Amino acid sequence: MTNLDGQTQPSPVDDILHLFNRTRSQTLKLSAPLSAEDMGLQSMEDASPPKWHLAHTTWFFEEFILKPSLPGYQPIDDRFAQLFNSYYVQAGPRHTRSKRGLLSRPSAEDVMNYRNHVEDAVRHGLMTDAFDLDEPKLEELITLGCHHEMQHQELLVTDLLHAFSYNPLLPAYCEPKPLPVTPARDLSWASFDGGLLQIGHAGDGFAYDCEGPRHKVWLNPYRLANRPVSNGEWIAFMEDGGYETQTLWLMEGWAVKEQNAWDTPLYWWKQDGEWWTYTLQGPRPVDPSAPVVHVSYYEADAFARWAGHRLPSEAEWEAAAEPTAIDGNFLDTGVLLPTGQKDSLWGDVWQWTSSAFSPYPGFKPPEGAIGEYNGKFMVNQMVLRGGSCATPKLQMRASYRTFFYPHQRWQMLGLRLAADQ
Structure with a gap:
């Protein structure tokens, strides 16, 4: 042409x-x-x-x-x-x-x-x-x-x-890569005015059916952390009895934790006094400054309560992300593990929100079998935002919603804290 x-x-x-x-x-x-x-x-x-x-x-x-x-x-x-x-x-x-x-x-x-x-x-x-x-x-x-x-x-x-992870040899999917040392960064906050806003896909370019229709939401003024929660902060949660303090946990979350004997994120173990984790690059020492990954919604919610904050709603996350550039550690980098090299709402780990995966006002699934893509999963799952180190960057947009059951941990799942103004 x-x-x-x-x-x-x-x-x-x-x-x-x-x-x-x-x-x-x-x-x-x-x-x-x-x-x-x-x-x-x-x-x-x-x-x-x-x-x-x-x-x-x-x-x-x-x-x-x-x-x-x-x-x-x-x-x-x-x-x-x-x-x-x-x-x-x-x-x-x-x-x-x-x-x-x-x-x-x-x-x-x-x-x-x-x-x-x-x-x-x-x-x-x-x-x-x-x-x-x-x-x-x-x-x-x-x-x-x-x-x-x-x-x-x-x-x-x-x-x-x-x-x-079930193989005692702990094989590496890809060759281990030397990573730059992640600088320790203090937690800081970005403030947002809230008000009557719109979220959902605006209609330009591709989106899944569950990302629309675009609709109005009311948000009270809120704050979002500048980065996801780090491994070092998670270790502090563990050392302070976070996995043993029942009052931090939702009742169902505590039952799941007890049933599965959770006391660390998935794939963690201690060796010679040092925390290690299993990754797609094979076993690696836990980087205290990198984002914590492989934690369930129940664990994320308990951590937020321990930290004196909360998880963001998906509307809060989307309103904050919509004007920002999609810049982060995605599948395209080939690193395949969270690094926390930059402050960004995007990449490294999917971020649990406090929002249930449910239909937006006016949602109607497409007719036929293709309508089964998302609509029939809109129950008992929680929304995550932002993409991860295993997500293709081309998939990302501010309205993109992924969803998992609150007990699941095997995906690249982490968290970012939120707070009221």
């Missing part, structure tokens, strides 16, 4: 093809260090094997884009639809989630062939006009498929970390 000055400009097809190719190649890059044995690991029901993530993200393009929109498309194996559907009831039967690690067949090689088959078909549809791109919903679905795959890129590495 050329403009009036005769200069070549990317067409909408070029843009969506670039996004598709970039996303698919990034997933392959993340899986490149893995052996065939690594590909099948599943350590718990909440996690999935790397091989399954590679196949499920491929199934998404096949099920929602190729089958309905590419004339003459033939699946490489019709049975894959059942194996690699996750939770889309309207799309058909699904293999039991907790048993994904038992799928030794198809092999990792077969899954890669499946990916190539689907990728070739998507590219054919885009490059030969076999797709009807005058249908705006098709472009939206391909974009959604790419962002869906970005979510699974994050899950791939964090699920793998959990699986590797």
Whole structure:
């Protein structure tokens, strides 16, 4: 496509093809260090094997884009639809989630062939006009498929970390990198006036359905900490009896803590008087100045109460983040662990909020199976904001909401303190 000055400009097809190719190649890059044995690991029901993530993200393009929109498309194996559907009831039967690690067949090689088959078909549809791109919903679905795959890129590495943590060898997913010493930074506060504000996606560019509609909220004046809570501050919480003081904990949180014998963040242990943690770079001494990670909502809430503050609401976080540049430690840096190198609302660790994951006023899920993407999960989960060291930067925007159950810890989950003015 050329403009009036005769200069070549990317067409909408070029843009969506670039996004598709970039996303698919990034997933392959993340899986490149893995052996065939690594590909099948599943350590718990909440996690999935790397091989399954590679196949499920491929199934998404096949099920929602190729089958309905590419004339003459033939699946490489019709049975894959059942194996690699996750939770889309309207799309058909699904293999039991907790048993994904038992799928030794198809092999990792077969899954890669499946990916190539689907990728070739998507590219054919885009490059030969076999797709009807005058249908705006098709472009939206391909974009959604790419962002869906970005979510699974994050899950791939964090699920793998959990699986590797059961190996006494504590293998490193990626080569350990020398990191700059994180400077110890005092906690300071940014003040916000509050008032009648709007949050939610404004309608420009991609967003998930749960990020809208944009709507008004009332916020009292509040403050946010300049950085996430650090490992050093968490150690002080532990040494002051934070895990033994029941009055700091929500009743359900205390029960979960007792049942699971929590007394540190996930992956921590003490060796020769020094705290260590297991990371995607292998075992590392705990950096006191880096953000604490792998803590549940229950732990985050107890810490905030111990510190004399609270967790922010998601509206407070979004109102503060909306005018700021998205600048932080994301998956793109390749570090894959929190560093705390800069004061930012973005990156390093997802930040627990005090807000339940519920529909915004006027929310309506899309029709059909694609409407199952977020809407049916809007109960018993809590919202986190800001992205992490395992989140692709391209995913981030001020309105982006992720959500987890309050007991979960295996993701890159941390916290930032808030306070009333």
